[in-house]
Structures are given as C-alpha cells and as structure tokens.
Amino acid sequence: MMTPFYHFKGTRDAIRPLDRIDHIREASKDFQKTMLAKPKVRFYKSMELIRVPYPAKYGYLNAFTLPTPFIHLCNKLFVIQFDSAEGLKTLLVSPSDWEYQRETPFFAQLDQSAGPFSNQMEKLIVKGTNTVLGALQQLGLRPEDIDYITYDHLHTQNVTRWLGGKGQVALFPNAKLLVMREEWESTLSLLPWQNQWYCPDGTLGIDASRIELLDDSVFLGDGSVALMRTKGHTEGNHSIVAHTDQGLLVTSENGVSMDSYAPLHSKIAGIANYAKRTQSEIIINGNTLECGNEQYLSMIQEKSVAGPWPKDERFFNMALSSESDGYWLFPATKPTVRMGELEFGQITLPNRLTGQGVMK
Numbered sequence: 001m002m003t004p005f006y007h008f009k010g011t012r013d014a015i016r017p018l019d020r021i022d023h024i025r026e027a028s029k030d031f032q033k034t035m036l037a038k039p040k041v042r043f044y045k046s047m048e049l050i051r052v053p054y055p056a057k058y059g060y061l062n063a064f065t066l067p068t069p070f071i072h073l074c075n076k077l078f079v080i081q082f083d084s085a086e087g088l089k090t091l092l093v094s095p096s097d098w099e100y101q102r103e104t105p106f107f108a109q110l111d112q113s114a115g116p117f118s119n120q121m122e123k124l125i126v127k128g129t130n131t132v133l134g135a136l137q138q139l140g141l142r143p144e145d146i147d148y149i150t151y152d153h154l155h156t157q158n159v160t161r162w163l164g165g166k167g168q169v170a171l172f173p174n175a176k177l178l179v180m181r182e183e184w185e186s187t188l189s190l191l192p193w194q195n196q197w198y199c200p201d202g203t204l205g206i207d208a209s210r211i212e213l214l215d216d217s218v219f220l221g222d223g224s225v226a227l228m229r230t231k232g233h234t235e236g237n238h239s240i241v242a243h244t245d246q247g248l249l250v251t252s253e254n255g256v257s258m259d260s261y262a263p264l265h266s267k268i269a270g271i272a273n274y275a276k277r278t279q280s281e282i283i284i285n286g287n288t289l290e291c292g293n294e295q296y297l298s299m300i301q302e303k304s305v306a307g308p309w310p311k312d313e314r315f316f317n318m319a320l321s322s323e324s325d326g327y328w329l330f331p332a333t334k335p336t337v338r339m340g341e342l343e344f345g346q347i348t349l350p351n352r353l354t355g356q357g358v359m360k
Helices: 017-036 105-113 116-127 130-140 181-185 272-278 292-304
Strands: 002-003 043-055 070-084 086-092 147-150 174-180 211-214 218-220 225-229 238-244 247-251 312-316 322-325 343-345 348-350 357-359
Touching: 017 238, 017 292, 043 322, 070 130, 070 238, 147 218, 174 181, 181 211, 211 272, 225 292, 238 292, 272 348, 292 312
Parallel strands: 086 147, 147 174, 174 211
Antiparallel strands: 002 218, 043 070, 043 343, 070 086, 070 322, 218 225, 225 238, 238 247, 348 357
16 A cells, blocks of 8 residues: 655765755656656545634744734645555545644643633634534545545644544544654654644554554555655654646645745745845744754755646645635735645545445
C-alpha cells in the first residue's frame, strides 16, 4: 500500500546551505516527473471547517509590519480517494476535531485573556463553518468508509475521538493515522517550547495498531498521493502531495497563505519589502521555530514540487491546510490571492450490499 521514495535523500547534506537549495530544486524536478507519470487521484475535495485567530507575528515571521495582532486562518478538510492493490481507499487530510481540541494551551489562554467577554469575542472571531462528520455526511460518506487520516503535523489536534482513546470508542473504526515517527514520538514527550501548541492528551490511549509510523517519504496506493517529509515547522512535519487535474497540489501549514511562497508579489504590508531586503524566497509560519533553517528548505521543496499556480504563475500550487483570509476585524491581512475551495473527479461511495464502490 505504501512505497518509499528517496528523491530528496541527501539533498540537505551539503555543508553550504545555498547548495542544499540547488540540490532540492533538482530533486524536485525528478520527483515531479515521477509523480506526474503516475495516475491521478479518483476524487479530491477541500472543505472549510473553521476560521480562528492566529498571531500575525507568527504567521508572517518577521515580515508583517502593521499593528494588527491576528490573521484569520481557515482550517480545511481534504477528502481524497485513490486506487490501491487492495481497492479504492479514502484518505482524510487534516480532519481537525475542533469541537474537542479547545484545550490546546495557546487557544485556552487566548480565551482566558478575554475574561468575561470571552463568549462575545469567540462569536466575533471564531467562525465554525462545518465539522468533519458534517462534511462526510454532505458527501454521502460514513465514518466506517474512512481508511486513513493524516495531518501535516499534530499541532492542536485531538485524534482520540477518531481512533479511540481515553475510554472512547473510535468513530472511524477502520481508519489508521499516517504519521512520521518523529512527530508521533514528539507528542509523547514535549518540551515546554512545543507543548503550547499540542492538545493535552490528544493522542492518549490510542491503540498502537491504529498508528502507521513512517520513517521517510512514501507514495500511497497507485502513487497518486505522496506523503513527503518536510521537517521544519515541527520535527516530524510532512506535506501531502496529490496528483489532480490541476497538477500536483501540495498541502502543508509551513506557510499560511499563497503569499508566503511568493512574497515578492504580496500586497500584504511589509512582506514584499522584507523579501527584497532579506532576499528571502518564502515567509515562514513560525510559532515554535523548532527547525527554522529546515523549514525554509522545506517550503522551497514544497513550492518546487507544486510548480506554478495555473491561474497566476507568479504563485504556486499550494493547497494549504490552514489558509489565511481577510477579516474586517484584522485589517490589511487579506492575501493577494487564495486557493479557495477545490474539487476534482467524482466521489465513489461504498455499495454496502455488494461491497463494491458506486459513483455518486
């Protein structure tokens, strides 16, 4: 079901950092050729779940110049179906259980700082659009239809309701979590530097049989989906690459907008000037800075794999897991362009009488 790939092995070994970038770009070209020669996913759809405030100083590290404290992050769910030797598989990317992850210390402290006005503030700045279960119902999928779930990293995530844990029965009885070994082990032994961004006990009590630990990049199934190791934002960060009618779409939270990957073309205050002054190719999403240099390299790897965005070739084909959008309470934070919602192919629903899939 999973096939390792090694296109990027050794690309970060050079002593000179700029040489690492050259090696990553060359490897990205080879990887693009390999993956574009493979089939496309059967179905791909992104669906908005919730919009939350996020510090602008983190989202556009060192580059944002206005006093606006927050940007609005739109967290998305991606539903992807692909073929494998065992038949059709359904993968959920970034199924954030936002109803059950409010104990993440950063958000809990933000709520407490509002004091008696916390309920009013939440109504103003937190916009719940959908839930994972609601999105699946809209597509005609049931929880038992889900084969895999994955996240580019586990910040804020509580996966115990999906996979079982803390005395709960798994809502996704057949699903496994695909996660880099480094990321999983981090959740079990966090430094204070890290723990403000992980939901307490968000992985507690999950049976080991529900976890598929990955030691490096892999193709899934027929190769139309890849999990590409992109260390940086966290030690175990990975990016999801899907072959679609729009080319290779790359999902990550290393950056918070398409502007993050093409800062010279950004209209957001300060970003283009920062990129010119520093010659930075990307703007890091830096709330923890676990591995800043690695994150810089990973973002170059991501945009090199994604290639130009067909609608505007100044930008890149990045389908971000948390894509910023403008909001009236957070002036001058609207990105120059947005990927928005995406849908390709046709969903296949299990025929529960025959066990075969049927097109919706």
